[in-house]
Amino acid sequence: MEQLGQYLGAGLACIGMAGAAIGVGNVAGNYLSGALRNPSAAASQTATLFIGMAFAEALGIFSFLVALLLLFAV
Amino acid sequence: MFSLLQQAVEVVSDTGTHVEAANQEAAIAAEHAADADLVIVAGDHTVAATENAAGMPQLNPEYFGNLIFWLLVTLAVLYWVLSKVALPRIGSVISDRQGVITGDLMQAEEYKKKAKDAEAAYDKALSDARAEAGKIVTAQKADIQKELDEAIAKADAEIAARTAESEKRIGAIRESAAVDARSVARDVTAELVRRFGGTADDAAIDAAVDARLKGAF
Amino acid sequence: MATETEAETGLAFHPMDQFMVKPIFGDGPVHWYTPTNATMWFAITLLAVIALLVFGTRGRAVIPSRVQSIAEMTYGMVYKMLEDICGKEGVKYFPYVMTLFCFIVFANYLALIPMSFSTTSHIAVTAVLAxxxxxxxxxxxxxxxxxxxxxxxxxxxxxxxxxxVLAVIEVISYCVRPVSHSIRLAGNVMAGHAVIKVFAAFAAVLWIAPLAILGIIGVYALEMMVCIIQAYVFTILTCVYLKDALHPAH
Structure with a gap:
């Protein structure tokens, strides 16, 4: 029963990764649309793009971590 | 095939329960032994499972000291090597290159300046030559003009002289002509008077001739 | 039935076993001073960085060789990043930032070699860095x-x-920085490796093997990108935090 809870919890935690996926897609998509409007400013903003992506992705990684913790460490 | 996956999941759950088995009381371990019967391969995985006791090695405090110690050693060595050897060297290479590039650029600039100077000198020489030529032409023109003027003046003077001479001569001729005419007129008058029988009074004849000739000369 | 047994042995999921720290010599307990596989990979990382930045540049050539130009590009990139974000005062801390960047990049990439040990996947390691x-x-x-x-x-x-209210929030977010800073790196590396391991376990089953191998290739390619991006992000966040220290009034 306890294991069932672990697996369910791990699986539910993985839903969080969908949010991260949406976030990263949002960042990249908005960057792209901005870059197409003003290509000359695009190159200077790649660093910001990566930082934004990393921030968005980190939250997905946290949920992945929660899943791993539920599976292996609880 | 589905059974394969299912059994795989059981293997996983097997390891999971073993984690607990390691941590918990023997009673649970005994209960677990019954579970283990379901799994065909028990031997290897039970060993792996006990080895895997911590679940996530990242959270096993046993490893922390080791990892942190060797990380600190690595970072210290790396920092020392980078700050003492690698970075100054790369920095100096880059600034050297920058210096070489700047030097080359400056040299190129200098050459360009030289070329520009040469061009300016050439232009100056050309315009100087032109000016010189112009000057020579004007000088020559002036000379010619002067000579011409001189010649004209000389010619004018000669002409004037000749004219004056001619005039003088004409005057003289006229004078002599007038004198001649008078003497001829006097002589003729005196002869006429004598022939007509009169006595020629010289003074009267002169006065008469002069009076008649006054209008002619 | 025999093949099925084989398959089952293959299908044993131990995605976390690759992160275990084991002594190189013998089988004893792991003390803080024990030379372990972690020690070995720290050393390999160190040697790789030195090989690139010290031996690669020993020619000091004005017209650089390939290795030297890679070293110079790395130098230039980190230097420019630091200078852009922190200004001239930040340049003093360049060796430290460069140390972090080189260590993380090389540790990440060396961890992608099969059978290697990924040092940066350990939260203890990234927590120390952060x-x-x-x-x-x-x-x-x-x-x-x-x-x-x-x-x-x-x-x-x-x-x-x-x-x-904002001050409380700012203080909390300031204190959470090292947590997210370290878990981002460790989580990314660990996640990628664990996913590859899970795919690898599936590859032992004949009928999903092609799919699993394709999956491994895809994740591996993604990991190649994640390695450099995470190192970049770690470094750039270090620069941003450094800027906060140098110019606190934004």
Whole structure:
């Protein structure tokens, strides 16, 4: 029963990764649309793009971590 | 095939329960032994499972000291090597290159300046030559003009002289002509008077001739 | 049935076993001084960085060789990043930032070699890296600016009534920095490796093997990108935190 809870919890935690996926897609998509409007400013903003992506992705990684913790460490 | 996956999941759950088995009381371990019967391969995985006791090695405090110690050693060595050897060297290479590039650029600039100077000198020489030529032409023109003027003046003077001479001569001729005419007129008058029988009074004849000739000369 | 048994042995999922620290010599317990596989890979990382940055540049050529130009590009990239974000004053801390960047890049990439040990997947390791940055930045901020450093948390542009609330939030977010800073790196590396391992376990089953191998290739390619991006992000965040310490009043 306890294991069932672990697996369910791990699986539910993985839903969080969908949010991260949406976030990263949002960042990249908005960057792209901005870059197409003003290509000359695009190159200077790649660093910001990566930082934004990393921030968005980190939250997905946290949920992945929660899943791993539920599976292996609880 | 589905059974394969299912059994795989059981293997996983097997390891999971073993984690607990390691941590918990023997009673649970005994209960677990019954579970283990379901799994065909028990031997290897039970060993792996006990080895895997911590679940996530990242959270096993046993490893922390080791990892942190060797990380600190690595970072210290790396920092020392980078700050003492690698970075100054790369920095100096880059600034050297920058210096070489700047030097080359400056040299190129200098050459360009030289070329520009040469061009300016050439232009100056050309315009100087032109000016010189112009000057020579004007000088020559002036000379010619002067000579011409001189010649004209000389010619004018000669002409004037000749004219004056001619005039003088004409005057003289006229004078002599007038004198001649008078003497001829006097002589003729005196002869006429004598022939007509009169006595020629010289003074009267002169006065008469002069009076008649006054209008002619 | 025999093949099925084989398959089952293959299908044993141990995605986390690759992160275990084991002594190189013998089988004893892991003490803090024991040379372990972690030690070995730390050393390999160190040697790789030295090979690139020291031996690669020993020619000091004005017209660089390939290795030298890679070293110079790395130098130029990190230098420009630091200078752009922190300004001229930040250049003093360049060796430390460069150390972090080189260590993380090489540790990440060396961990992608099959059978290797990924040092940066351990939260203990990344936590030390992040704590160095955190403590260093905090101490530096107080040394450079004295009590003015606290103005970082006192948002002047906000209305006065909101400022205490914002200050609490700012302090919390400041203190959470090392956590997210370290878990981001370790989590990314660990996640990628674990996923590859799970796919690898599936590859032992004949009928999904092609799919699993394709999956491994895809994740591997993604990991190649994640390695450099995470190192870049770690470094750039270090620069951003450093900027906070140097110029607390934004």
């Amino acid at each position: 704590m160095f940055v955190f403590i260093g930045v905090t101490v530096l901020g107080f040394v450079k600016n004295g009590m003015h450093f606290l103005e970082l948390f006192w948002v002047k542009s906000a209305p006065l009534a909101l400022r205490p």
